[in-house]
Amino acid sequence: MLTCLPGKEAEGRKRARELEKLRLEAERLKIEAEEKDKERQIEIEKLKFEAERLKVENEEKERKRQIEMEKLKLESEEREKAREAAEREKEAERKHQLEMKKLEAEMAAVGPPTAEQATAKAPRLPAFVDEKDDLDAYLLRFEIFAASSQWAEDKWAAHLSALLTGRALEVYSRLPEDEARSYTAVKQALLKRYNLTEEGFRAKFRQNKAEEGESPQQFIVRLTSYVYLERWVELAESSKSYEGLRDLFVKEQFLEACPRDLAVRLREQGPSSLDELAGMAQHYLEAHERELGKKEEEKETIPVRNRTQLGTASGIATCYTCGDPSHFARDCPVSKEARPTGASSIFTSTGGKAGQQATFIVAGQVEGKKVPLLLDTGSTQTLIREDLVDAGKIAEDQEITEKPRLLDCSTAAPPEN
CATH class of the missing domain: 1.10.1200 (Non-ribosomal Peptide Synthetase Peptidyl Carrier Protein; Chain A)
Known part of the structure; x- marks a missing residue:
């Protein structure tokens, strides 16, 4: 039994070598398969890229073709328009020649031309x-x-x-x-x-100035002659009598003085008399619920500012009621505990005069004390810190009976609840 061991060991080693050889072969085949798969994937990507390139090229060619077709279409339309214009010009010239021949024939039928006719x-x-x-x-x-x-x-x-x-x-x-x-x-x-209208000559008459080298007499003649004034009167279909010129100038002044939208509407309708002008204007004002002499109120634009701008000079937002930076005025316990219902002539303001840029915070006085004032266009009440007013001047359910007076001597009505 001892003599058989070397043979079995040799056989085992041989089998192990064969197994290793098979394992290596399998590994090699696996690597080759992976390489082939990678090559196949690369080839697929190349084909996809090529297909995308061809697609882009085809789209570009189609776009250029469409542009070229549009260009040819526009050129064709331009040629057609030019041809039609030439035909119209030719037809107009033909009609003109026929008219001239007809006129010559009529003149010849009358007899030998006089000096006037020859001219x-x-x-x-x-x-x-x-x-x-x-x-x-x-x-x-x-x-x-x-x-x-x-x-x-x-x-x-x-x-x-x-x-x-x-x-x-x-x-x-x-x-x-x-x-x-x-x-x-x-x-x-x-x-x-050629748009030579009544309004155009009116504007020329009113706005015209003397030309360089023009004498006063020449300028006056140009204003009063057929060039401006008479052309304005003629196109306005107004008589040259006193009444006609009076109505024309009154109409002009009325249109200049009335609101722009009304003037535009009246010019569009073209009233022929002052009575018709007044009637049209009255209908327009009634339809818009307006009055002629009452100007529309212009709403003042208040600049929008962020909380940093509305805070202190250092840029820290603070409560406008007590000055505490830990909360805002809407959450202030002071304003919740003490809400005075009114005060009489106790706040003044150094706010800007009318026409100056609006601001949210202005300097003012309360009972002689200089304090910053916050202007809130959406507020329905005037709130004042309790420590700024004498206790004797504060009463429950007290109504404001006087208008607050500002430092610029103007007054403001208290807001209605």
Whole structure:
């Protein structure tokens, strides 16, 4: 039995070596499997990243494509607008040429042209340049020229049309035939298109100043002539009589003096007489429950301050009743124990005068003693520390019968409970 032991030991060692070999092989296979799994995960992440990149690129391409499409659409719309504008201009020019030919035919049918008619064919005036010339001044020059040339007024509109360009020509071409032959109708349409209104000429008349190098006589002529005053009166549809000018100036003064919202409403409605103006104003005031001469009370804005700002100069918040920093006035035992119901003329204040910036804390006096006063816009009672008032002046259920007087000599009514 002793001779068998070495063989068994050798066999055991051999088996152990094989087991170790198998264990190492299994460990190697496990490591290889983990490495392959890591590589697979890395590959998956790469694929995800690539997919995300492609998605972002596609979205960017789509965004650029949409921008390009919008750009092309806008360019197409601009070209279409330009084409339509050119067609309108061309159509207006065509109508103008037809009108001129028709006018020439009518003049030819009458007989040989007179000196007046020969002059009318070709006005010696420059064309009106849109966005460069002043329309009102241009029309004034045209009327002076037409009158001096002794043109028949029924031909003024046709002669003016030969001098119009741009928006002005477009306005003329859109008028009905009967209005296009009337200089007054053409003029009103042009003034309306260029916003030359009653209010505009009124403002120019009131605000205009002498120009550099202008003499007093020239300035007066410019104010009183057709340029400002007469244009204001004309557009206001007011007569040039004393009564008409009186009503115009009274209307202006009324609108300047009344509240802004009322003035805006009245200008929108455009009353034609003082009676109509008064009626409209009365209806507006009644609807808003207001009076004409009573100004709306302006609410004073009180600056918001934090508790640190409302405390002492050192920045520590304290009780406004007893000065103790351990609590605030709403929790003060002193104010809870002693709540006087009233006092008579015992507090004065050095608060700022009207118009000065509002503040919460002001200096004042109580019974001749200088004390800080807290202004509380939400308080319904005036509270005073008991030790600041003589005991004989404090009585239960005493009502305030006098108004407190401030140091600036103003008074304030006691709050109503």
